[in-house]
Amino acid sequence: MTDSRPLAAGARYGHTNVIARDWNVLAAFYERVFGCLPVPPERDYSGEALER
Numbered sequence: 210m211t212d213s214r215p216l217a218a219g220a221r222y223g224h225t226n227v228i229a230r231d232w233n234v235l236a237a238f239y240e241r242v243f244g245c246l247p248v249p250p251e252r253d254y255s256g257e258a259l260e261r
Contacts, residue, residue: 229235239245 227235236247240247
């Protein structure tokens with residue numbers, strides 16, 4: 210059986226949140242089993258309070 214639902218044009222996958230007792234062990238699993246690479250979050254903080 211195949212899934213025949215239409216795909217959303219331009220949709221992208223962005224994030225999954227997985228809860229674990231030890232995130233380092235979980236990260237190592239994904240790196241080892243799936244070949245994932247750690248990607249640090251992008252931070253671009255700005256605003257009046259930070260500019261002082």
